[in-house]
Amino acid sequence: MRTAAQNVALLAAGGALLWITLAGHEYLHYVRPGFRIPLITTGAVLCGLGARGIAATWRHADRGAADRGTDDHGHGPRAAWLLLLPPLVIAVVAPAALGSFTAVRATDRAPPPAGHRLTTLPAGGPARISLTEFTARAFQAKAGHDTLTGRQVTLTGFARPAGPGRWQLVRLRMTCCAADAVPMRVVIGNxxxxxxxxxxxxxxxxxxxxxxxxGVALPRLTATDQGRVTEPADPYE
Incomplete structure (x- = not known):
């Protein structure tokens, strides 16, 4: 029972990885887009190992318990089948991306803005930039290298309260995976x-x-237009 559970769990875990990377974009809830190929490779390897183990068990099913060893005797812990629960949850009810709950509890984890020097925004209409870039430009403007004055920008994120007459636009910035996500925040007025x-x-x-x-200094944006949007496929920056 134990060996069978392990093989089925490997197959299920590999199938779940392939499902969230090939059939949809759910993997973006957990890791950066660049991890797609490694996840696909890992899923394929797990499926191959699980299928190979199941096939081996079937081929030797008639050799008797003595040849197969105690692991295949059928008296292993039934709890081993609980290994199937995590891949089953991911495949059937994929956990949502981190959102406002995380942002409220990670306000002291915001990283310093990007240290590299940014170029002037292109001429024309409102420039659509990330909250991370806007924050970096605001800090650079504070230091004397202003690329924001007189320019309109468009930012996208989710709303959080920030006191009377203002609110926050927030988006989580992820370096590697959801575990290291930190909130990038801009205070919206008007x-x-x-x-x-x-x-x-x-x-x-x-x-x-x-x-x-x-206890954190945040850049401000005076809004001239706003509108509700659907959550992007990749909710992180």
Missing amino acids: APAPRPGTWTRVTGTWSPTWAHLD
Whole structure:
């Protein structure tokens, strides 16, 4: 029973990995897009090992318990079948990406903005940039290298409360996997606050004054337009 459970668990785990990488984009809830090929490879290897183990068990099923050893005798712990639960949950009810719950509890983990020097935003309409880039540009403007004054930008994230007359636009920044995700936050003024957790696209101009929340200085954006959007396939930056 124990060996059979292990082989089936390997097959199920590999199938779950292939399902979330080949049949959809659920893997983006857990890792960066660059991990897709390694995940596909891992899923294929696990499926191959599990299938090989199951086939070997079937081929030797008639040799008797003495030849197969105690692991295949059928008296292994029944709890071994619980190994199937994690891949089953991922395949059937894939956990959602991290969101506002994580952002509220990780406000002190925000990394410093990017240290590299950014170029001037291209001319034309509002520039669609990430919250990470906006934060980096705001810090660089504070240090004397201003690429934001007079320019409209468009940011996308989910809403969080930030006190009377203002709210936060938040998006989690992931370096490797969901375990290291930290919130990138921009305080929005001059716009009605959406319901917390609502994905929103905001267009506005940089405000040179800074807001202070949770002991952290955050850049501000004066909104000129906003609208609700669906959660992107890749919710992280």
